[in-house]
Amino acid sequence: MKALVYNGPGQRSWRDVSDPVIEDPEDAIVRVDAVTICGTDLHILKGDVPTVDRGRVLGHEAVGTVLEVGDSVRGVTPGDRVLISCITACGRCAYCRAGRYGQCLGGGGWILGHLIDGTQAEQVRVPFADRSVHRLPAEVETESALLLADILPTAYEVGTLAGQVTPGDTVVIVGAGPIGLAALATCGLYSPAKLIVVEQAESRQKAALEHGADVALGAGDTVAAAVAELTGGLGADVAIEAVGVPETFELCTEVIRPGGRVANVGVHGAPATLHLEKLWIRDVTITTGLVDTSSTPRLLGMLAAGRLALPGLITHRFGLAEMQDAYDTFARPAETGALKVALFNEETLTT
Template sequence: MAETMQALTYFGEGDVRADTRSKPTILDPTDAIIRIDTTTICVAVQNFKPGDKVLISCVSRGGACENCQKQLYSHCQNGGSWILGYMIDGTLAEYVRTPFADTSLYHLPDRLDKEVAVFFSDALPTGHEIGVQYGEVKPGSDIMIAGAGPVGMGVLLTSQFYSPATITVVDMDDNRLAKAREMGATHTVNPAKDDVSARVAEITGGRGVDTAVEAVGLPATWKTCADNVKEGGNIAVVGVHGKPVKFQLQDMWIKNLTVTTGLVNANTTGMLMKAVQNSDLPITSLATHQFTWDQLDQAWETFSHADTHQAMKVIIDNP
């Protein structure tokens, strides 16, 4: 077997391209080396064997520290957390070393196609935990999602497990709004063309939404959420903010609002994988473009210019 592999590699800002890299090796006894359909595992790994089909969680966790005991896996104190693609090489490669394999991998059920399973690594758990659960989506509630990217769509999909009365998706991309309607949104609003507050008032009988999910990470989408949530409502911040936002505490206080933020902990991944097997949610609609390993550069170009290519999730398959 060759000792090298193809991997999408970061060489510096604006310089990401396919490269030939050495295959990863076992460094710690709890590691596993993963390839689609092929696994090499060290002896300390008990829950998986070579040949198992697995899902790699976006969050690696040791499972024994104080935070892991509270299911705050994104803050693992023993070297886990968000390390894939940050502290160690990530999964845009033919092989990947996965630390804490026993607690960071999931067996893939035979009924769950890999085209669906890939979204349980990050987008769906993030949308569910930080958007739906933190936002306290309930049966009969009105919710608004500001941002129709992959994570916003993850909120849209997983919120439907809780039977809200209305799901309004706000985005400036008409193509993504059309996709949102296909995936279950009851209403869509383009703020470049319509007054969001007027439309939300029309949809909710003038009351505003029970849950507003901010799924972009911009001051404008934060303001959209703050302006359109009703008294006693929830604002769930899923988007990654790189700049400060105006936090109008005097207005939020008087409305008894709850604001939540957070990194995904992937503590609902197993539950979601079970739930989706008996649902007809159009999860595969998230995948708009598919490539193979010999097309890594094309895949990255498509991802980097998603608006031009009308791309949602770009999938790289290892046949």
């Protein structure tokens, strides 16, 4: 089969690799019908995630059709249309029993496209299938489901829930890429008084305003001063970091009010300065986290019921064999206007 292979920092190839096979009775082999590229994949290609070995098939979010299951799999059968979660869960360790699947000690966590071959391929092996794939209701479209593999649960759990967004809050979201826009959508479920987005790219500012932001601040703004003015000098109740660079994290700590919460969602590849000399006296809570995807069934149910309005994140569509073009497009959002790209296999494209 064909797959997108990481060959070291700055190097990738779309090439032939061996088809996946059942290695454990809890495995499933899934044909990839639709897949996307994550900002984390770009971090891997930059060399920011040294735990990814050369030769690894990248990707950790997809929708597909089950082809084969191991003898111990009970939740899905061949022919089922499923969502492949970005997080794999053994279901038995102490963290899984607490719903903290991202910290799984039993061979799960974030492994797809990281520690084992991932989803940017024609087929993928998914360990612990009963807890790591979700059968899709007929009313949920493939393209919408794709956003629930990673983006929506990440923004919801690590941003909205960790930031404890409550009715009447002022929320500042730094970054209006896919995660930032997903955070915007999920924060909206809790009726904040004001949603402020900070983003340099004008196209993404526009997208944020179209999908619920009250204010979009950009390159020409003094952000901390603008937030103070918009909040009567108090600052934000919640600041969500959705980029993953030191400057944006530090900005979140500047715009937060005493007693506020900073929720870091971005994947960082370099150290950021924590100004405790300023923060220690202000009762500020800072959270970090890897998504657990414990919220995926709830989000999937809301989507099926028409209760979850997804922002228009997918801006570019490709065939699976156009993986290299999709990466080039996704990696240059300022030039291409890309938010999220989706790739479909031939059978999906023709149905």
